[in-house]
Amino acid sequence: MISFACNTDDPVSRYGMNHFITTTGLSVQPAGRPDSGVCTGYEAEGRGQFSVTLVQNTALEEQAGEITLRNQTHPLFQVPVDTHDSGDTCIAEFRSDDRNYPCISGSKSGIVIGFDIFRLTGSLLSGYLDTTEIQYNNVQNNSGFSPPLVDLYEDILFRAILTGCREIGVPLIRKSHWPSGQEFAVCLTHDVDEFTKTYQWVTRPLRFVRGKDFHGLKNQMKSLSQRCRGHEPYWTFEEMMRNEQKLGVCSTYFFLKESGKKSLFRPESWHLYGRCHSLQKSRVIELIQKLSEDGHEIGVHGSTFSHADPGLLNREKTELEELLGYHVTGIRQHRLNLTIPETWEYQSETGFLYDTSLGYKAADGRGFRWGTCFPFHPQAATGMLPLLEIPLSLMDITLQDEENGWNVCRSAIEQVRNRGGVLTLLWHPAVFNALEYPELGDWYWKIIRACKDDDAWITTGQGIASWWQAREATAFEWQYIEDTLSVTGDFSGGGSFDLYVPEHTTAEIISENATLVEGKADHYLLRPDGESVSNEILVRLR
Secondary structure, three states: OEEEEOOOOOHHHHHHHHHHHHHHOEOOEEOOOOOOOEEEEOOOOOOOOEEEEEOOOOOOOOOOEEEEEOOEEEEEOOOOOOOOOOOOEEEEEEEOOOOEEEEEEEOOOEEEEOOOHHHHHHHHOOOHHHHOOOOHHHHOOOOOOEOOHHHHHHHHHHHHHHHHHHHHOOOEEEEOOOOOOOOOEEEEEEEEOOOOOOOHHHHHHHHHHHOOOHHHHHHHHHHHHHHHOOOOOOOOHHHHHHHHHHHOOOOEEEEEOOOOOOOOOOHHHHHHHHOOOOOOOHHHHHHHHHHHHOOOEEEEEEOOOHHHOHHHHHHHHHHHHHHHOOOOOEEEEHHHOOOOOHHHHHHHHHOOOEEOOOOOOOOOOOEOOOOOOOOEOOEEOOEEOOOEEOOOOEEHHHOOOOOOHHHHHHHHHHHHHHHOOEEEEEOOHHHHOOOOOOOHHHHHHHHHHHHHHOOOEEEOHHHHHHHHHHHHHOOEEEEEEOOEEEEEEOOOOOOOEEEEOOOOOOEEEOOOOEEEEEOOOOOEEEEEOOOOOOEEEEEEEO
16 A cells, blocks of 8 residues: 655665655565555656655755744755645655745645755765764754754655545554554663773862862762772662663663773873773673673673774673673673774674664764664675674763753653654763762663653663564554455564554454554554464454
């Protein structure tokens, strides 16, 4: 019922199209089938009962203007065509310093989108914003949080397809993003860089003196007093595990073994003195094994230079696996170091299932660096890698000097919830010491409680990656004849489907292998019950 007409030799556009199909979870057919209901693509006009046509375009090296859609504005990195002759309804407007005209228009038979969503999303997911002179402030929202532009653009296209289905009176079904139909997911992670406070005994008091922060300086004195009595301020693991157990959640702990050479005569290497240089101490081994026994995931925190050294990556992975007795699947590079795409190629060759290093460093900004809050497969010269990238959303140290830090946290939750993606949190163990980092640790627990109240799926990096991999492998097809929807496929991997029905229509299950419940938004949740690899679910629409 949904077909695509997108012939293009441009690999960036093809990458964007494949990402859209995978992320939205649609089942699509090639154009030309007699049952094509809604046809989408560059050559869609005149095909199917309803067409969603995209105008091919190229990405610019600067922000061209903004589009206004549903009372919201979003930056656009293309100059779209004027679509006022393509329909009698203006769906979105393009605005720049000297232009203002419709860029998405619709009619009873189709919608024309005057810019190239596939080219845009493919460019953004290839690091487009990293290689341009675009200023961060141009693409962030009022809370100082860079929005998920890829997801915003793809939602525009999905809503256009949904509009077409409702215009011709047919349902639309897609794979739910998360296991039980939750609106969004949360990935909890901690980077274990250090176990003891070292050079920070000097640098942190000096920072407070320079900033005339005498309360912070007083806390440093209290922390030093506690250290003299045997309490290590950066060893907060027992408290973290207790709180996570109370909340009923598990996290991923990425452990660092730093092997970079340090020298007193090279100031740029001084930070290496405070890092963890051995995982073989008995207290550390007991911690790693205890975390694993309690259900937490243990991952590799790739050392400073491992992002460019596949042999070093392999040695760090092997050492952790020998301590645990099983394979390690996740990694985050220390200091978010990435050489793109080589680091991802090395990680993939080393046998990692996922990476979660793609995010803003503290000085560079906050939010979604490549414009998405969904897992995706990075693109290399040889094509898409099997490795999944789980984008980093929010890191503690980007908030430590923020007067309205909790507002930034709320904005992050809201943006991910609205897009239905995954909120990936990175909180270092040291920040759970309130004397050292007032409020930062509390915000972490507050985020978890807020997301639990919103019925988010809260899990580890491995939980996200394993689920997404299973979701990608789930194939299905659907047909709608008269008033009956037939959904067939392999439902053994679990999961659910989002079912959107025409206006003034209700749905009911007429087979006995699924349940149907009304979702929180504008759709039903269809949950297969049977475990047969080939099932047919029947739903009647009235």
